[in-house]
Amino acid sequence: MLLQLINVEKTYSNFGIETVALNDINLSVNQGEFVSIMGPSGCGKSSLLNIMGLLDKPTKGEVIFLGDKVSQSNSSKRAFLRRNHIGFVFQSFNLIEELTIYENIELPLMYLKVSASERKKRVGELMERLHIAHKSNYFPQQISGGQQQRAAVARALISKPNLILADEPTGNLDSARGQEVMEMLVELNEEGTSVVMVTHSSTAAEYSQRIIHLFDGQLVTENLKRVTN
Amino acid sequence: MGLSKDFSLFVASRLRENKGKNFSSLIARIAVGSIAIGIAVMILAFAIFAGFKHNIQEKIFSLASHIQAKKWVDSYSYEEIPVSTQLDLYQNAAEIPGVEHIQVYSRKACILKTDLEVSGAVMKGVGTDYDSARFNKNLIAGSFIDLDKKNYSTEIVVSNNIAKRLQLSLGDRLSVYFVQDPPRVRRVTVKGIYETGIEDFDDLIIIGDIRLIQRLNDWDSTQVGGFEIFIDDFDQLDVVFENVWDAMDPELGISKVTEMYMQFFDWFIMLNRNVVVVLVVILFVAGFNVISVTLIMITERTNMIGTLKALGSSNGQIRKIFVYNGVRLIVKGLVLGNLLALGFGFLQNQFKLIPLDPSNYYMDAVPVMFDTSVILLTNLGFIALILLILMIPTYIIARFQPIKAIRFS
Numbered sequence: 001m002l003l004q005l006i007n008v009e010k011t012y013s014n015f016g017i018e019t020v021a022l023n024d025i026n027l028s029v030n031q032g033e034f035v036s037i038m039g040p041s042g043c044g045k046s047s048l049l050n051i052m053g054l055l056d057k058p059t060k061g062e063v064i065f066l067g068d069k070v071s072q073s074n075s076s077k078r079a080f081l082r083r084n085h086i087g088f089v090f091q092s093f094n095l096i097e098e099l100t101i102y103e104n105i106e107l108p109l110m111y112l113k114v115s116a117s118e119r120k121k122r123v124g125e126l127m128e129r130l131h132i133a134h135k136s137n138y139f140p141q142q143i144s145g146g147q148q149q150r151a152a153v154a155r156a157l158i159s160k161p162n163l164i165l166a167d168e169p170t171g172n173l174d175s176a177r178g179q180e181v182m183e184m185l186v187e188l189n190e191e192g193t194s195v196v197m198v199t200h201s202s203t204a205a206e207y208s209q210r211i212i213h214l215f216d217g218q219l220v221t222e223n224l225k226r227v228t229n
Numbered sequence: 230m231g232l233s234k235d236f237s238l239f240v241a242s243r244l245r246e247n248k249g250k251n252f253s254s255l256i257a258r259i260a261v262g263s264i265a266i267g268i269a270v271m272i273l274a275f276a277i278f279a280g281f282k283h284n285i286q287e288k289i290f291s292l293a294s295h296i297q298a299k300k301w302v303d304s305y306s307y308e309e310i311p312v313s314t315q316l317d318l319y320q321n322a323a324e325i326p327g328v329e330h331i332q333v334y335s336r337k338a339c340i341l342k343t344d345l346e347v348s349g350a351v352m353k354g355v356g357t358d359y360d361s362a363r364f365n366k367n368l369i370a371g372s373f374i375d376l377d378k379k380n381y382s383t384e385i386v387v388s389n390n391i392a393k394r395l396q397l398s399l400g401d402r403l404s405v406y407f408v409q410d411p412p413r414v415r416r417v418t419v420k421g422i423y424e425t426g427i428e429d430f431d432d433l434i435i436i437g438d439i440r441l442i443q444r445l446n447d448w449d450s451t452q453v454g455g456f457e458i459f460i461d462d463f464d465q466l467d468v469v470f471e472n473v474w475d476a477m478d479p480e481l482g483i484s485k486v487t488e489m490y491m492q493f494f495d496w497f498i499m500l501n502r503n504v505v506v507v508l509v510v511i512l513f514v515a516g517f518n519v520i521s522v523t524l525i526m527i528t529e530r531t532n533m534i535g536t537l538k539a540l541g542s543s544n545g546q547i548r549k550i551f552v553y554n555g556v557r558l559i560v561k562g563l564v565l566g567n568l569l570a571l572g573f574g575f576l577q578n579q580f581k582l583i584p585l586d587p588s589n590y591y592m593d594a595v596p597v598m599f600d601t602s603v604i605l606l607t608n609l610g611f612i613a614l615i616l617l618i619l620m621i622p623t624y625i626i627a628r629f630q631p632i633k634a635i636r637f638s
Contacts, residue, residue, distance in 0.1 A: 053539070055539060075627075079538065079541050079542070080541070081541075082540065082541040083540065086541075088536075088539045090536075094532060096537075098240075098243045099243055107236075108540050108541065110239065111236045111540075111541065111543075111546060
């Protein structure tokens with residue numbers, strides 16, 4: 001088991017008014033799984049992804065990541081786990097515009113203190129694989145949305161994480177570019193990386209093995225879609 | 230490919246290479262400017278204060294020395310009780326630690342009379358041991374009196390104020406009446422005109438030959454009004470004063486220049502306080518600017534901070550990015566500020582760009598006197614304090630929640 005959420009609740013308090021974002025969520029993600037989270041806006045998808053990505057703490061319940069209880073771990077511990085085991089892909093790519101594509105992808109390796117030669121080798125290989133090697137010295141704003149998302153995926157993958165959390169990875173892309181990105185995620189998943197993806201798109205969700213539907217902060221249904229290798 | 234080893238330094242360097250795009254780059258330029266002006270004003274404030282102090286002190290010392298020794302007189306009269314040059318203090322002054330030079334003097338009240346005007350004055354008689362080099366800086370016309378004549382010299386040096394009052398020019402002759410019983414009169418020639426800008430001297434003092442006063446007082450050549458003592462280092466005045474006290478003959482009394490001209494030295498202390506107040510204000514403004522710029526930079530890069538945190542960067546690593554950028558601004562500002570201050574100081578000293586009214590300020594232009602150690606200390610102090618202030622806004626980074634910065638939705 002890679003990730004497990006047990007009776008997780010998340011409540012936000014704003015000016016004394018409490019809003020329940022997640023209510024009694026029980027969910028697990030196995031190593032090598034591809035899970036999609038779907039649901040209408042405001043159903044708690046983002047809150048769930050934040051908690052799964054160790055970016056936020058649940059109000060109640062427990063999060064177990066790689067066998068460790070981490071729901072109340074401090075920020076350093078959670079940063080360590082994110083750095084070493086989780087890759088993020090954002091809807092708006094979130095590449096750092098002052099860095100070239102190469103440097104954006106290289107970034108996670110820099111704070112993992114990987115040697116310069118090893119960094120060069122790994123970034124080069126990944127860029128080749130994702131067909132963006134020729135954009136190495138370009139800045140994010142100089143390449144297409146599809147290429148930016150490939151770069152974002154490369155950045156998420158460079159540290160060889162156990163889990164990729166993707167937030168609407170095709171949300172800002174046309175259908176052709178969106179399909180390319182989804183095929184890439186499937187390919188990575190088939191190589192053993194777990195993927196959890198939040199999406200509104202049922203087409204994108206079709207690429208996953210399991211679809212979780214959320215409604216009003218509660219897990220409604222789980223559908224098995226694709227057969228795991 | 231930018232394979233810098235330090236993550237924070239690397240990102241910081243890339244953020245500044247792409248300058249010019251953001252609002253913060255404009256603010257950064259303003260911050261650099263404010264730091265530059267701040268440090269320049271601080272250096273100049275110290276340099277001008279030091280210049281003022283030095284110039285005024287030198288003027289005072291040139292006519293009053295650092296320490297004066299004479300017989301105690303329980304009155305404010307200019308008539309003196311003679312002291313002997315045979316005393317140990319005069320004979321062995323060179324052996325007293327800290328003493329640079331000793332010279333004799335004598336003073337006598339007199340009335341200066343030309344065909345048109347009359348004015349009271351005090352003649353300060355000096356001898357061959359007089360260090361005229363110190364005094365000559367005050368000369369604005371003519372030269373110092375000739376003390377090498379066999380008989381006493383009838384030349385005098387008058388102040389510009391007295392020269393104007395009596396409409397005297399170089400080479401003019403006038404009568405000097407010495408008020409004693411019986412009154413005596415001597416004809417003297419104006420050899421030089423001086424100006425210190427200090428009314429205490431300029432309204433009163435004329436310089437003449439001590440032998441003239443000795444003759445008028447019926448003193449022999451070993452009898453003088455007192456001794457003027459100059460010391461090596463003014464900062465050691467109290468120590469040397471004690472040394473002189475220990476070494477001097479019991480019949481003498483000594484006074485420090487800081488006591489005799491207390492009003493000036495008190496004024497320096499007051500000026501010093503003003504400089505400190507100005508410096509605190511400057512530091513406050515510069516510090517506030519650095520905080521503002523750093524906060525703007527941080528706010529402008531909320532998304533980047535969130536992304537870096539999501540990717541696993543520690544708060545410390547992200548904080549260092551902004552500290553490095555702040556340090557760059559500070560260093561840039563300091564370099565510019567130092568150049569500005571040194572450049573202005575050089576131009577001011579060369580061309581007297583900012584003139585002053587000598588009757589109010591004792592000098593004709595703003596004096597700038599740089600002291601390397603003061604410049605270094607000012608820079609180091611500025612860096613240390615601003616760096617400390619810079620740390621404050623970067624702590625806000627720790628409070629940034631990555632989810633709020635990037636917003637999954």
